[in-house]
Amino acid sequence: xxxxxxxxxxxxxxxxxxxxxxxxxxxxxxxxxxxxxxxxxxxxxxxxxxxxxxxxxxxxxxxxxxxxxxxxxxxxxxxxxxxxxxxxxxxxxxxxxxxxxxxxxxxxxxxxxxxxxxxxxxxxxxxxxxxxxxxxxxxxxxxxxxxxxxxxxxxxxxxxxxxxxxxxxxxxxxxxxxxxxxxxxxxxxxxxxxxxxxxxxxxxxxxxxxxxxxxxxxxxxxxxxxxxxxxxxxxxxxxxxxxxxxxxxxxxxxxxxxxxxxxxxxxxxxxxxxxxxxxxxxxxxxxxxxxxxxxxxxxxxxxxxxxxxxxxxxxxxxxxxxxxxxxxxxxxxxxxxxxxxxxxxxxxxxxxxxxxxxxxxxxxxxxxxxxxxxxxxxxxxxxxxxxxxxxxxxxxxxxxxxxxxxxxxxxxxxxxxxxxxxxxxxxxxxxxxxxxx
Numbered sequence: 030x031x032x033x034x035x036x037x038x039x040x041x042x043x044x045x046x047x048x049x050x051x052x053x054x055x056x057x058x059x060x061x062x063x064x065x066x067x068x069x070x071x072x073x074x075x076x077x078x079x080x081x082x083x084x085x086x087x088x089x090x091x092x093x094x095x096x097x098x099x100x101x102x103x104x105x106x107x108x109x110x111x112x113x114x115x116x117x118x119x120x121x122x123x124x125x126x127x128x129x130x131x132x133x134x135x136x137x138x139x140x141x142x143x144x145x146x147x148x149x150x151x152x153x154x155x156x157x158x159x160x161x162x163x164x165x166x167x168x169x170x171x172x173x174x175x176x177x178x179x180x181x182x183x184x185x186x187x188x189x190x191x192x193x194x195x196x197x198x199x200x201x202x203x204x205x206x207x208x209x210x211x212x213x214x215x216x217x218x219x220x221x222x223x224x225x226x227x228x229x230x231x232x233x234x235x236x237x238x239x240x241x242x243x244x245x246x247x248x249x250x251x252x253x254x255x256x257x258x259x260x261x262x263x264x265x266x267x268x269x270x271x272x273x274x275x276x277x278x279x280x281x282x283x284x285x286x287x288x289x290x291x292x293x294x295x296x297x298x299x300x301x302x303x304x305x306x307x308x309x310x311x312x313x314x315x316x317x318x319x320x321x322x323x324x325x326x327x328x329x330x331x332x333x334x335x336x337x338x339x340x341x342x343x344x345x346x347x348x349x350x351x352x353x354x355x356x357x358x359x360x361x362x363x364x365x366x367x368x369x370x371x372x373x374x375x376x377x378x379x380x381x382x383x384x385x386x387x388x389x390x391x392x393x394x395x396x397x398x399x400x401x402x403x404x405x406x407x408x409x410x411x412x413x414x415x416x417x418x419x420x421x422x423x424x425x426x427x428x429x430x431x432x433x434x435x436x437x438x439x440x441x442x443x444x445x446x447x448x449x450x451x452x453x454x455x456x457x458x459x460x461x462x463x464x465x466x
Contacts, residue, residue, distance in 0.1 A: 053100040057188050057198065062297035063285040065194035065262035067186075071231040072099035072200075072219070072259070079103045079113060080235060082253060085242040095243050095251065097151035097166070097215060099200060100184065105148045118152045118163035125149070125165040127204040127212040129175055135210040142170050142204070150183060150202045151215045153251070166215045166251065167202030189220060195285045195300050197221040197260045208249035216252040219260035221276065221283050228275045229257045262300045267312035277302035281313035 053073055058064045074080065084093035096103060096114050108119035126147075130139020144165065151166035170181045183204060189197040197220040205213025222229075229237075234257075243253040258266055258276045265283030269275050276283055281304040289299035304313035 055186055057186065057194060059188055059190070059194040059285060060192050061285065061287055063194045063287070063289075063299060065188075065285070065300045066264070067198055067260075068263055069100050069200065069219070069259075071234055073101050074098050074235070075104065077104065077106060077113070078235065079107060080238045081113070082239055082241060082243045085244045091155050091157070093153060093155045095151065095153055095166070095215070097202065097217075099217060102148040102150050102169070103152070108148070114152065115154060115161050115163060117161045118149070118154065118165070125163075125206050126168065127170065128207045129170075129177065131211075137207055141207060142168070142175065144168065151205070153213075164206050164213065166205040166213050168204050170204050189218060193285045195221060195262055195265065195283045205249070211249055213249045214251070216246075216250065218252065218254040220254060220256040221261035221265065222256050222258050223282065224276075227256070227258060228269060228273050228279070229259055230272050231259065231274070232272055234259075264300045264311070265302050267302075267314065277304065278308070278310070278312045278314040280305045280308040 053069045054067070056064050056066050079096045079098055082095050082097075084095070086093070096107075098104075103114065107114045108116070124141050125144040126142035128137035128139065128141055130137070132138055147168050149165040149168045153164045153166055155162055167183065169183045170177070172179055172181050181204065183202070185199075185201040185203055187199050187201075188194055189199055197218070200217045200219060202215040202217070203212070205215070207213075237257070238253075238255060241253055241255060243251055246252045258274045261276055261283045265277055267275055267278045269279075281302040283300065284303050285298065286301050286303070287296035287298040289301050290297065302311065302313050304310070307317055309315050309317040
């Protein structure tokens with residue numbers, strides 16, 4: 030039983046106290062008989078803090094704010110200090126307790142549980158003009174004081190997916206203030222992250238929860254959803270660092286595997302990590318090919334590897350282009366050498382001849398005063414004349430060769446005609462002989 034009177038004595042003694050609960054760790058079984066162990070330790074706040082969320086309804090006249098804790102009541106010191114939670118929640122002007130007995134027509138006939146000296150697990154606060162209003166959304170009920178059966182739990186824990194024990198849970202805070210036809214309650218959906226690459230730090234838990242909006246899904250039923258690796262079964266929550274957690278080492282997903290204990294146990298399997306291709310281990314933390322797993326505390330390492338691969342590819346392309354240029358140059362040099370061996374000497378002789386003729390024609394043969402210049406000019410004319418005579422001689426030889434070939438062709442033509450005539454006469458004689466016979 031939680032009593033505010035105890036808190037006052039604790040504060041007087043100057044001791045910081047918090048109430049511990051066993052409700053953070055529990056087992057849940059799905060319809061296939063697969064059991065998952067959950068631990069909500071990181072969702073339970075101690076000290077001078079509580080989760081705070083806003084309502085999704087945009088009502089400037091009545092902005093609703095919700096304060097709550099998971100698997101435990103709100104720290105009682107927050108009510109006494111009148112700081113985070115207003116004093117109206119600790120000293121209600123109206124009854125905050127739940128209805129203890131209802132009829133089938135949803136009428137309260139059994140009275141209400143007293144809230145004196147009790148501590149709520151969740152409250153709803155809003156402004157009504159200048160007044161601050163507060164409603165309790167959950168509390169513990171002393172069944173012995175009201176002679177009630179032991180079926181008044183403060184919390185209800187159930188699977189988010191009744192057919193899959195690995196998807197997460199719904200943590201419902203019960204026994205809220207009577208709402209006219211039912212007791213109020215708050216449903217906190219904790220979903221195991223579908224994306225294994227989601228990483229989460231418990232140090233940012235309170236900030237993350239406060240960033241979400243709460244919705245009244247049904248009258249007096251309030252619901253909020255959180256997706257985090259810490260909402261997965263224990264068998265799927267892997268530790269990246271001392272303060273960072275992920276699903277299956279960021280290389281797998283958490284599933285209820287009906288074949289996890291072998292085909293003989295089907296469908297009563299087990300919760301385990303289904304690893305991506307190339308990874309193995311209980312938390313998919315090892316490479317199946319035996320290579321050491323890259324330390325995820327250095328996320329920039331992957332970028333460095335990618336850059337190195339790109340640079341290596343560029344180097345290979347540059348080397349291929351350079352080899353092509355070298356080969357092309359070798360082929361060009363080989364072609365030039367072949368040209369020199371086949372006709373370069375003849376080309377040089379023609380070029381020298383041409384230069385000699387040009388120099389001879391451009392010289393001032395008749396006006397030279399110097400005897401040496403005259404002799405040089407005379408020698409050049411003699412050489413030029415010799416070259417011209419040689420060219421003329423070659424030309425005549427070529428013409429004679431052409432004439433000889435023409436004569437041979439003409440001489441062979443009549444012989445061919447005579448042979449054809451003789452063959453024709455022989456054929457005619459054979460034809461006449463056959464006719465006479």
